[in-house]
Amino acid sequence: MDVAITDPLPWYIAGPLLGLFVPAMLLLTGKEPGVSSSFRHACAALLPSGKPDYFRYDWLKSGLWQILFVVGILLGGTLVQFGLGGAGVPLFLPENLTAAGLALLFVGGVLVGFGTRYADGCTSGHTISGISNLSVPSLIASVCFIVGGSAASLVHRFVFGGLVP
Amino acid sequence: MSTEKKPPTTPWWKYPLWLLLGVGFGAVLTAAQVISVVRVRRMFAFQEAHMFLVIGAAVVTGVISMLLVKALRKSQTDISGEKMEFKERPMQPGIIIGGLTFGIGWYLTAACPGPIYALIGTGTWTAFAILGGALVGTFVYGLVKKSLPH
Numbered sequence: 001m002d003v004a005i006t007d008p009l010p011w012y013i014a015g016p017l018l019g020l021f022v023p024a025m026l027l028l029t030g031k032e033p034g035v036s037s038s039f040r041h042a043c044a045a046l047l048p049s050g051k052p053d054y055f056r057y058d059w060l061k062s063g064l065w066q067i068l069f070v071v072g073i074l075l076g077g078t079l080v081q082f083g084l085g086g087a088g089v090p091l092f093l094p095e096n097l098t099a100a101g102l103a104l105l106f107v108g109g110v111l112v113g114f115g116t117r118y119a120d121g122c123t124s125g126h127t128i129s130g131i132s133n134l135s136v137p138s139l140i141a142s143v144c145f146i147v148g149g150s151a152a153s154l155v156h157r158f159v160f161g162g163l164v165p
Numbered sequence: 166m167s168t169e170k171k172p173p174t175t176p177w178w179k180y181p182l183w184l185l186l187g188v189g190f191g192a193v194l195t196a197a198q199v200i201s202v203v204r205v206r207r208m209f210a211f212q213e214a215h216m217f218l219v220i221g222a223a224v225v226t227g228v229i230s231m232l233l234v235k236a237l238r239k240s241q242t243d244i245s246g247e248k249m250e251f252k253e254r255p256m257q258p259g260i261i262i263g264g265l266t267f268g269i270g271w272y273l274t275a276a277c278p279g280p281i282y283a284l285i286g287t288g289t290w291t292a293f294a295i296l297g298g299a300l301v302g303t304f305v306y307g308l309v310k311k312s313l314p315h
Contacts, residue, residue, distance in 0.1 A: 014193050014197030014222075015197075015218060015221065015226065019222065019224065020227075020230060029182060030249050039303040042300055043300060043304050072184040076189060076195060077194070081286070087196070087287060089198045105294040109296065109297060109298020110298040110299070111267065112274060112277070112281075113301065115302070116267050117303050118306055122279070127223075134228070141263075143264075144267075146268060148272070149208075149271050156272070
């Protein structure tokens with residue numbers, strides 16, 4: 001990569017800050033951090049009538065808080081990238097920009113959407129919020145996230161000759 | 166005369182606060198570079214500890230702080246009097262099948278759901294392909310939910 005990589009915000013600051021969002025959000029707003037349900041709210045909002053039962057609920061009433069939270073996450077990315085000196089690391093690879101690369105991102109996205117909904121949570125809902133509340137299923141789900149990702153890494157590197165950037 | 170107590174309604178100030186909390190969450194994700202394909206690929210190849218340390222430190226902090234919150238705030242209400250919502254996620258096959266599926270998707274996209282939004286915010290337009298896929302994947306789940314083991 002020709003983009004210089006600078007050191008990230010250190011783990012011993014970033015990790016505790018992310019963990020503190022669980023008690024902070026619960027104490028201030030009564031909700032625990034979670035992101036992947038926003039996909040469900042988006043589908044519920046965008047799909048016409050005749051949609052599957054899973055998307056028939058009052059998304060504005062139950063989901064507005066989370067829609068605001070994820071819009072905030074988007075703006076947080078903007079803030080750091082354009083206001084606080086940038087992420088300091090490449091955020092995509094040249095291979096992502098080809099038609100095949102974009103198709104692969106899309107397919108990966110399908111797996112992210114399907115997987116997080118079937119598991120009922122993602123890295124924020126399960127790993128950060130769920131484990132913080134001592135949920136055993138959340139711990140198992142989190143181990144599965146890492147197992148799935150490392151298996152994909154093994155296949156990519158040793159079957160398809162992929163490189164680690 | 167009714168003496169029934171109504172549950173408190175959500176006060177208006179929570180809505181801008183959720184937006185603000187999101188900004189903080191997204192800013193930390195971006196500054197810690199956990200939204201970067203470089204960090205994610207190195208994590209899944211077990212070549213760099215950064216991601217594991219961020220996640221591990223977040224979990225340890227979350228567990229300890231929530232033990233304190235539960236011990237010190239017996240009412241389990243937030244500052245406005247609304248109940249704290251702890252999402253129940255029972256054990257079911259989706260925890261494992263969905264978890265593994267998401268893990269593969271996380272590797273392919275280098276983005277879990279929070280970072281998808283943060284990436285779009287950084288102007289990384291390729292993340293729209295990931296978000297589009299995630300919405301399609303969610304739709305497919307809603308379509309076939311009833312025939313999946315739960």
